[in-house]
Amino acid sequence: MLIQQLVNGLTLGAVYTLLALSFSLVMGILGILNLAIAELFMIGGYLGFTLIQAGFPLPVAVLAGMTGAAVIAIVIEKVGYQPLRDAPLVTPMLSTLGFSIILQNIATNIWGSDPLQLPIYGDQYTLGPVNIGEMQLLVLGATVVLVALVAYIVQKTPMGRALRAVAENREVARILGVSADRLTMLAFILSGSLAGVAGVLIALHYGAITPYLGVEIGLKAIAVMVIGGTRQIWGALVAGPLIGIAEVLTVAYGGSQVRDFVVYGFMILILLLRPQGLLGGARSDQGQRV
Amino acid sequence: MSTYYASLLAESGILLLGALSVYIILATGQLSLGNGAFMGIGAYLSSYLTVALNVPLTLALVISAIAAGIIGAIVAFPALRLKGIYLAMATVGFGEMVRSFFLNFDTMGGSGGYRGMQHISVGYVWLWAGGILIAVMLLERSRVWLEMQAVHDDETAAGLIGLNTVVTKISAFAAGAAVAAISGGLFAHHNVYIEPANFGFERSVDFVLAVILGGSTVAPGSLVGSLLLVFLPEFLRPIADWRLAAFGSLLVLVLLVRRQGILDRSLIRMLTFRRAAA
Amino acid sequence: MSRIKSNLPRVLGTVAAVTLSAMIGGQAVAQEIAIGAVVPSSGPFAEWGRSNTVTLKMLEQQTNDAGGINGAKLKITILDDAAKPAQAASSLRKLAGDEKVLAVAGPLTSSAAEVTFPVANEMKVVSTSQASSKPGVAKLNRPWAFRNTIDEGVLAKTTVPFYKKAFNIKTVAVIFDAKDATASTVGKVIMPAVLKANDIIIANENDLLSFNTGDLDVSAQVTKLKALNPDGVVVSADYSQAITVLREMKRQGLIKPVVGATQLISSAILKAAPEIPVIAPATFYATMTGPAPEKFTATLTPLLRKESGLPKDIEPSMYDANIYEIVSMYIDAIKKTGVTGKPADLEADRTKIRDHLAKLEGFAGLGGPIGFNDDGDAIKAFYVLQGQNGAWDTKVKGCSSAPGHPAC
Numbered sequence: 001m002l003i004q005q006l007v008n009g010l011t012l013g014a015v016y017t018l019l020a021l022s023f024s025l026v027m028g029i030l031g032i033l034n035l036a037i038a039e040l041f042m043i044g045g046y047l048g049f050t051l052i053q054a055g056f057p058l059p060v061a062v063l064a065g066m067t068g069a070a071v072i073a074i075v076i077e078k079v080g081y082q083p084l085r086d087a088p089l090v091t092p093m094l095s096t097l098g099f100s101i102i103l104q105n106i107a108t109n110i111w112g113s114d115p116l117q118l119p120i121y122g123d124q125y126t127l128g129p130v131n132i133g134e135m136q137l138l139v140l141g142a143t144v145v146l147v148a149l150v151a152y153i154v155q156k157t158p159m160g161r162a163l164r165a166v167a168e169n170r171e172v173a174r175i176l177g178v179s180a181d182r183l184t185m186l187a188f189i190l191s192g193s194l195a196g197v198a199g200v201l202i203a204l205h206y207g208a209i210t211p212y213l214g215v216e217i218g219l220k221a222i223a224v225m226v227i228g229g230t231r232q233i234w235g236a237l238v239a240g241p242l243i244g245i246a247e248v249l250t251v252a253y254g255g256s257q258v259r260d261f262v263v264y265g266f267m268i269l270i271l272l273l274r275p276q277g278l279l280g281g282a283r284s285d286q287g288q289r290v
Numbered sequence: 291m292s293t294y295y296a297s298l299l300a301e302s303g304i305l306l307l308g309a310l311s312v313y314i315i316l317a318t319g320q321l322s323l324g325n326g327a328f329m330g331i332g333a334y335l336s337s338y339l340t341v342a343l344n345v346p347l348t349l350a351l352v353i354s355a356i357a358a359g360i361i362g363a364i365v366a367f368p369a370l371r372l373k374g375i376y377l378a379m380a381t382v383g384f385g386e387m388v389r390s391f392f393l394n395f396d397t398m399g400g401s402g403g404y405r406g407m408q409h410i411s412v413g414y415v416w417l418w419a420g421g422i423l424i425a426v427m428l429l430e431r432s433r434v435w436l437e438m439q440a441v442h443d444d445e446t447a448a449g450l451i452g453l454n455t456v457v458t459k460i461s462a463f464a465a466g467a468a469v470a471a472i473s474g475g476l477f478a479h480h481n482v483y484i485e486p487a488n489f490g491f492e493r494s495v496d497f498v499l500a501v502i503l504g505g506s507t508v509a510p511g512s513l514v515g516s517l518l519l520v521f522l523p524e525f526l527r528p529i530a531d532w533r534l535a536a537f538g539s540l541l542v543l544v545l546l547v548r549r550q551g552i553l554d555r556s557l558i559r560m561l562t563f564r565r566a567a568a
Numbered sequence: 569m570s571r572i573k574s575n576l577p578r579v580l581g582t583v584a585a586v587t588l589s590a591m592i593g594g595q596a597v598a599q600e601i602a603i604g605a606v607v608p609s610s611g612p613f614a615e616w617g618r619s620n621t622v623t624l625k626m627l628e629q630q631t632n633d634a635g636g637i638n639g640a641k642l643k644i645t646i647l648d649d650a651a652k653p654a655q656a657a658s659s660l661r662k663l664a665g666d667e668k669v670l671a672v673a674g675p676l677t678s679s680a681a682e683v684t685f686p687v688a689n690e691m692k693v694v695s696t697s698q699a700s701s702k703p704g705v706a707k708l709n710r711p712w713a714f715r716n717t718i719d720e721g722v723l724a725k726t727t728v729p730f731y732k733k734a735f736n737i738k739t740v741a742v743i744f745d746a747k748d749a750t751a752s753t754v755g756k757v758i759m760p761a762v763l764k765a766n767d768i769i770i771a772n773e774n775d776l777l778s779f780n781t782g783d784l785d786v787s788a789q790v791t792k793l794k795a796l797n798p799d800g801v802v803v804s805a806d807y808s809q810a811i812t813v814l815r816e817m818k819r820q821g822l823i824k825p826v827v828g829a830t831q832l833i834s835s836a837i838l839k840a841a842p843e844i845p846v847i848a849p850a851t852f853y854a855t856m857t858g859p860a861p862e863k864f865t866a867t868l869t870p871l872l873r874k875e876s877g878l879p880k881d882i883e884p885s886m887y888d889a890n891i892y893e894i895v896s897m898y899i900d901a902i903k904k905t906g907v908t909g910k911p912a913d914l915e916a917d918r919t920k921i922r923d924h925l926a927k928l929e930g931f932a933g934l935g936g937p938i939g940f941n942d943d944g945d946a947i948k949a950f951y952v953l954q955g956q957n958g959a960w961d962t963k964v965k966g967c968s969s970a971p972g973h974p975a976c
């Protein structure tokens with residue numbers, strides 16, 4: 001049972017990692033919480049579902065989820081963030097909240113509030129006591145690949161270096177000739193695409209989605225981002241499975257009713273003991289003014 | 291006035307107190323996204339006092355406010371090492387922990403909720419809401435508020451000129467928690483039924499929303515924001531299926547048009563024809 | 569004015585009917601009978617509220633096409649509470665105080681009912697929930713609160729023995745939605761008591777498994793269920809949440825019969841894991857046979873599917889049937905007790921409706937006769953259903969009252 005629980009925990013952790021990374025791409029670079037990311041994840045899931053139902057292969061569904069979420073991310077950036085970039089941080093955060101309300105309503109009107117379901121996608125394998133699905137393996141694999149890809153983009157490419165420069169100091173970056181506005185857009189697109197891809201893969205793995213899919217998991221993903229450190233791409237890869245496994249083990253050892261208490265308590269502990277996150281990098285004792 | 295509008299007004303009063311609880315903390319530059327938890331503490335404690343121990347409501351509210359204030363100070367002490375969005379996230383975590391606690395607190399019903407409170411009038415709600423609003427407005431004219439503003443604008447500088455920034459921030463947090471607890475106590479006795487879901491993240495965000503929409507630089511802004519948040523969804527009823535989307539769009543629109551919130555000092559001056567002496 | 573002209577024959581008919589009934593009954597009746605409804609048309613239960621709305625509009629049309637109520641036109645004012653308790657309560661205030669309705673159907677959820685029923689008592693207007701089944705909610709708010717649902721405690725007493733016999737169940741494991749008040753009461757209190765009374769061992773009695781509304785991943789809970797190796801699983805959750813559990817059970821290969829409360833009944837849950845049998849009680853389901861339910865489903869289904877904002881394959885739910893019955897009972901009360909619908913008689917009219925409901929017996933509902941018990945909950949026939957391979961099948965017919973009651 002323990003091995004199966006670890007597999008469960010890793011899968012859940014992968015879900016958290018992907019979402020936490022989406023949050024941290026905007027948070028780490030712009031210092032704002034894009035609360036609509038949870039809904040981009042949800043929309044990505046619905047787009048993927050719709051295409052799979054229509055008989056398209058998985059790569060097409062993933063691409064559609066990614067593109068759809070990225071396009072909405074562009075709209076959010078143009079309408080909800082760009083005009084408010086000089087306002088206190090809480091203002092753009094609330095405008096993204098407005099978008100998340102709108103997206104939930106749109107999804108309800110298109111797909112209904114009851115869960116939309118697909119048959120279990122892909123094969124199921126049984127290895128001794130452990131049960132694992134093809135989609136589950138794909139989610140795990142994709143998480144590692146996507147994190148590596150994002151890490152590569154942010155750390156090795158000129159675009160990534162520019163992003164980090166903006167994150168470090170917007171004014172200095174501007175003086176050095178980096179177009180902050182263009183890069184802000186880039187951060188939103190990158191984060192939106194990631195949420196969209198995650199939405200398709202994860203929705204297919206669980207096979208049932210509702211317009212409120214992102215609400216609970218989004219809040220947990222924010223906790224995971226904080227634990228991993230908002231400025232560290234690899235932080236999410238460590239923190240996601242850590243929280244996933246902590247959650248699963250709490251349930252396994254009789255604490256299913258206090259699970260959330262444990263997860264958020266852990267987040268607060270990390271914030272207090274290692275304010276810079278597990279892997280360091282962020283400086284939570286010197287956050288921007290709200 | 292019909293009982294429908296009276297009830298909406300009572301809800302606005304309760305939200306106003308929640309908004310003010312955020313406003314007081316925000317005045318020192320701290321964002322709390324966990325005030326729903328303090329509201330919950332106030333709601334549960336005051337209900338227990340009035341229902342199980344027959345304590346008069348006003349006394350129960352005062353006790354709840356003091357208790358929440360103490361919890362607020364205890365929470366604030368370690369949390370204030372964190373700044374900005376990180377503090378906000380710690381408060382989110384605190385809020386979820388408190389909600390999870392009440393969900394498992396079977397003595398007071400757990401997820402089944404708690405009931406037995408006596409319904410209160412809209413007048414009683416506004417006695418508290420109006421009283422605390424005036425108290426905050428008076429506070430805004432005091433030296434204490436200047437110190438809070440100094441901490442808000444530049445904490446390091448405030449410390450250098452000899453202000454005790456830690457005491458200022460913790461006091462603001464405790465005061466905010468106390469006000470949120472009163473909001474919770476009134477909520478419980480207005481609805482006469484409470485359950486843990488009433489005091490989650492969504493509630494905490496509503497408080498912040500009321501402050502930011504109404505205007506985060508003046509206390510009456512919270513009043514405008516609270517009235518807007520309660521009455522707007524009612525006025526949007528004819529849109530039916532798109533009601534929430536319309537609400538979201540108007541929210542974004544207001545932020546775009548007036549990022550400082552609907553009410554600010556210059557607007558108040560314009561409205562009251564006062565000269566720019568202040 | 570132009571509207572009146574074009575409807576002249578109808579208006580004349582109405583006037584004639586009104587005059588006639590006034591002459592016969594010796595009482596004048598208002599031109600319009602106002603009834604209110606509170607349903608969640610936005611938010612997480614939007615689908616239920618929207619299909620409730622279509623159902624009520626259908627009933628309004630049917631009633632008026634058949635000549636109205638004692639000659640007066642029926643007008644149902646429907647307000648959306650977004651599944652928020654505070655909005656449900658203020659909606660009731662608006663309906664009772666501003667719109668002067670005679671009675672209110674709704675609210676839907678137990679959380680909304682908890683906050684709205686006390687207001688119904690304050691305003692002295694009948695409020696009948698179409699879905700709340702959390703134990704004791706109407707009982708705490710007598711005399712104006714009613715529920716056209718059966719207390720889950722009563723239902724479990726028939727459901728569990730069938731479940732035990734049909735699948736030879738000796739041990740079960742329990743999982744419930746801790747955030748849902750009804751589900752957690754059923755999972756923590758009602759089911760364990762009924763299981764014990766039927767000599768079924770609860771494998772995880774001291775560690776009941778729980779998850780939260782909105783959880784995407786319940787794999788850890790299901791792995792634990794599987795390790796307990798029970799003969800069956802008690803899933804106490806709303807169907808949209810139960811779907812997550814059933815799918816995970818299927819994925820991990822835990823194919824064991826599931827039992828639960830009315831919350832499980834839906835067409836959607838049948839698609840989650842068709843090979844896992846699901847046992848749950850219901851008072852109505854879309855494939856129910858009999859003249860009344862078949863006619864109801866046949867008329868309502870195309871209207872639902874035509875509605876924008878609802879899925880194309882939607883079927884009438886138990887809550888649609890319940891709200892249809894609620895307003896039908898109000899109409900019955902108005903017809904039989906001499907309710908005038910005139911502003912001056914508002915208070916007396918509301919009391920008449922309340923008293924009529926309180927002693928109602930044998931009202932012809934969709935699934936059989938309906939009455940109300942002293943707790944304000946419905947006495948009506950119910951059916952223990954088995955859902956498997958995509959269809960619900962009636963296994964046992966039960967009744968929520970002592971034998972011999974006309975509703976049984």
